[in-house]
Amino acid sequence: MISDNVRQQIITKLNLARLSKEEQGYILAALQENILTQINIDILERLTGAEVEEMNQLDSAEAIDAYLHSKIPNLPELIEKAAVAIVDEFKTLTTTR
DSSP states (O other): OOOHHHHHHHHHHTTGGGSOHHHHHHHHHHHHHHHHHHHHHHHHHHSOHHHHHHHHTOOSHHHHHHHHHHHOTTHHHHHHHHHHHHHHHHHHHHHOO
16 A cells, blocks of 8 residues: 555655665565554545445455545545654654653
């Protein structure tokens, strides 16, 4: 769910280009995990219990993606908002030390 464009924005926003690719990868992996967790929380807050059960019956990532886009029309914005919030939080935590 995290696009290359979002990854590049994170690298730019956090000034990660100065780091080695290995260091960038470590930071991006940690941030991606937190972003995906936040996205999942946001999605589950928007779906009813029946919709979650229906989604859990789907058997492919493509089917789940299509289902989520049908139930949450602003899904791309939700994903971007979660990414921005997590990156901003990370930036705040790392610059206040």
